[in-house]
Amino acid sequence: MTTSKVNVLICGGGNAAHVATGLAASRESLRTSVLTLYSDEAECWANSLKTNDFTTLIFNPDGSKTAIKSKPELVTKEPADCVPTADIIIFTMPAFAHETYLTSIEPYIKENTTIVGLPGQPGFEFQCFYILKSKAKQCTVMSFETLPWACRISEFGKSVDLLGIKQTLSASFLKQQSRPNYNPLEILQTIMGEKPVLRLADNYLELSLFFAMVHPALMYGKWKDWDGEPVQEKPLFYQGVDDVQVRYVDGISSEMVQTARTIMAKRPHVDLSGCIHIFDWFKKYYSHTIADNSSLLSCMRSNSAYDGLTHPMKVVEGGRFVPDFHYRYLCEDIPFGLAVTKGLAEIAGYDTPITDEVMLWCQEKIGKEYLVGHQLQGKDLADTRAPQRFGFHTLDDLEALM
Ligand code: NAI
Secondary structure (H helix, E strand, C coil): CCCCCEEEEEECHHHHHHHHHHHHHHHCCEEEECCCCCCCCHHHHHHHHHHCCCCEEECCCCCEEEEEEECCCCEEEEEHHHHHCCCCECCCCCCHHHHHHHHHHHHHHCCCCCCCCCCCCCCHHHHHHHHHHHHCCCEEEEEEEEEEEEEEEEEEEEEEEEEECCCCCEEEEEEECCCCCCHHHHHHHHHHHCEEEEECCCCCCHCCCCCCHHHHHHHHHHHCCCCCCCCCCCCCCCCCCCCHHHHHHHHHHHHHHHHHHHHHHCCCCCCCCCCCCHHHHHHCCCCCCEEECCCHHHHCCCCCCHHHCCCCCEEHHHHHHEEECCCCCHHCHHHHHHHHHHHHHHHCCCCHHHHHHHHHHHHHHHHCCHHHHHEHHHHCCHHCCHHHHHHHHCCHHHHHCC
16 A cells, blocks of 8 residues: 655744654655745755755764764755645744744645644734635644754764753644644654654643743843843853752743633643642653752753753953844843743733743843733734734633634
């Protein structure tokens, strides 16, 4: 019996898109193409493939390396050339680029296509439904909590280093009226291989009510009282965490859990029990790399997966350092993170004083206004993925997607 191949379209041209392409193109059961809209990436990548194999170099935990050679069938910047035939479209790029890609693929999307955010980041589903309109109802929309890999391009369009692979990974899943003739999760597992083991979240809101708060909370705790004097060394981001910082991580995480509980109390059939506190999450998912899990503080300080990571810093005169507030820890994690969580809390009717305190400081650092006082009604709200920005204002609106 012959089964037809599933057409996978990787969107993006960065580190993650290179790994996703290298792995997908090596699977016999898939036909893989790449769409990159950015600059001259498509041309460069396609030219490189004319004379080179594409290599994904996997760094194994035992110190050995495995090279996978493969070739996508097409690398293009033209959505018309690749979207109509795609069964699964994987967005693997920074969240700020999602809007451009969604807008460009919308005219060509067919029924039963699966759109995957890898990672999706909070608010991915709202943006998909807003831009794809009625077409989104005919599609499956999946959003992964984070990227499964630590990876870096070694040579653009030619080779990528896959430095680390997560053990498990969760995805949300909105099927609506879509009836694909393949199992989207199985295809994603085929692409990724044995690890990470993929799991479906019970509800699409679960992932939005969880991530993207650690960076802003730690940045705020560290720099809120900074006197502006450059420092001699880049401070360690996780291993240097102190009690003040951890109070904000704990506080925001507790507010997210309470937001989930408030929604469940009002809508008992909505299962958000998977929305857990960050301390429980560390114990559950990082047990193998955490040396001391007795407290949230010790989980962050003793997690070897975070060894050596420093605060984002800029060098100033004399070789000293100042914090880089325009790094993605604030520029992405506020509009595509905390603003979404805050929006969900507003819809649930749950007050979030700690989230607000952190957001107000962060938005000032990046020169934006999302919150005014305790309300999401700032002039830059349209730059965020808060549900309100896409017309989701009530629990009924949120449930309409389920
Ligand atoms: P990246 O920094 O390699 O992405 C750069 C790519 O984004 C560019 O090559 C281009 O294709 C696209 N791009 C940039 N500006 C654009 C624009 N204005 N319009 C359209 N496209 C544009 O990102 P990477 O490393 O692939 O990461 C993807 C996501 O995964 C990010 O959200 C990142 O935070 C997350 N992540 C990455 C990890 C890694 O090890 N690379 C680890 C964990 C998470």
